[in-house]
Amino acid sequence: VLADADLEELRVLYKDARPAYEKIVDHVTEVLKLNVAQRGVSAAAFDGRTKDSSSLVKKAMRKGYANPWTDIRDKAGVRVTTVTEDDIVIIEKVVRDQFEVVKYEDKRTTLEPNELGYLGVHFEVLVAIDVNLEPGDKICEVQIRTGAQTAWANVAHDLLFKAPIEPSPALQRNILRLIALAEIFDAEALRWKVAILNEPGFALGRFIAGLESEFLKLTARTSDPELSRLMIEALDPLLPEGGWNEYVPVLHSFVEEHEDKLRRIYDDYLEDDRLPLVSQPESLVVFEQLQHDRFRLVERWRAVLPGSLLESMSEAWGTPVEV
């Protein structure tokens, strides 16, 4: 049992360190947001927090740690909540690519077939940023789980683990068996996702929706979806076979590098009816192709689209082509 003086020392130590942990949380959240979006997972939610002081002290008292400062690993924590279960593996990869993982636990693999329970994925990662902490203390816990798992975990946390009295075995079982609904929910959501992905026209629709989202970050403008459909179908041979998910990193890196130029062109040309394509999301694809391989773009354009449209766009981009 920790002495009062030890607990007070822990509290003061954490009070001083907490701003550093807040920076760690912000950093991890930003890195995950950016890289998860670049892998085409746009619907994930990110929640970061530092543990509050009283929770830290109570945990130290409850768990009876020999060295609570080192043993309490979730002072900084970021939770990523996905819409469907298949996105978890993508986010796992992002965590491994971006941080040094010191601990990994997949709760899905720890349960027996006849057991029910929490199914999230937990990481402890070292965050090598410049904050006033010992290198080994720069730890952040990252939890990844689906929305359904989060819903169950919230219920279980409040009713099972944090209840003022321990629920009876019958009540405990009733709460635990709810996780079966969460599992079924996730399996059904994934099944429908796969079915939707295989619907005719979905890939094209997804591409246009993704482009529009990127376009609207640069300029607010209503576009013509039917024209977008025609244009993307026409330019399809120039785009990656993997569709939107494969194109996202290319487009993000292009927009990041040329953001000022893109904003300038949209400012100058949005109201110019001589360049109708500028007000369309697919203008991003045209500019990206003009930058990276205008020859292939010209070859394709010649075959399927009016040349004057591309000639004007190419002059606006600063690399005139003849079509």
Next chain:
Amino acid sequence: LVDLGLIHINRLIVHEVPRRLVGSAGASSKPVLSEVESPLEDDTRNFFQERLVGTLANAYEVVFDRDSPSQMPNLIQSLLSKDPADFVATSQQMAILLHASQGGVNPAGLLTLMEIEIGKRSGVAIVKLEKEEGARIRRAKIDGQSTFNLTHLRDLMLTKKTKVFKASLFVPATGGMEGLVCDTQKGQGTTVAFFFLSQFLGCKLKDVPQVTTQRFFDATERFINERVDGPEEKGRYQVALVAELQSSHPAITPETFATEHLEAEDRQPFLDTLHEEGLTARSYPKDLALVSSILKKVQWNFEDGISVVGRPEQVGEKIRVENRADGKTRMEIVDDLREVKGHR
């Protein structure tokens, strides 16, 4: 290098520069000067930006020539200094200088001075627009001061009665001024009209033509050997390189070379290779002094030590190269055998 896509025109003024007449008629041949800049609507601005970009895409890089007596370098620098000179008055001086630089054979035109931004940098563009003889340019009055109606000018350009034919761009850069000049109406065998580049602008070409030509040749050969897979394509591109350099064009334009001679999938990698070698996709003047001896023959070296040397014009006729399905090369030589001897 200047990214032309970043060009944004802030101000523009146009002066009419008539043909310079000689003899007694010369006294009446004076520029018609605007007294105020032309109002710039958004679509007109875009139109001029596009024309400027379209013309400068194949421009030559230039630098101020310290030996030139032209006043233009001083005027350009005065516009781009921290305390810029008066835009209208400076443009009027430029129009007078252009008129004085021209000979009797140079056609009438419109000198257009543009104050521009290129990203975060300021710059100026000086353009001479061709005006068809007899085409009347509509002038306008703003607060009693004379200027040009740009919408009318744009309409003339759209109908091809007026087109850009000499354009230049100057942007301050570390250690001096970055300049581009293009002349779409240059004479046979020249890159930019002498009167415009030297007499008027006080500039000279930045590149030493014989050095740039050799760098282009070396970079293109490196591309052929390192980035092109097919032996047949390698030979074809090498022959095209020799033909391009031996052609009567006074300049090398890599983009045109790529479009005319390379397969579609090889064009962008070719320009990327040039870029890696510090060469632009724009034009540079050609001079074969350093490469003429290596243009006469093409040599194929094979893995097992076999070498074949031939003249470029023999490829496809007496020398045929094919890509085999197993990745090896089949070469066929059809000629009268003169002799066989030991390699010395």
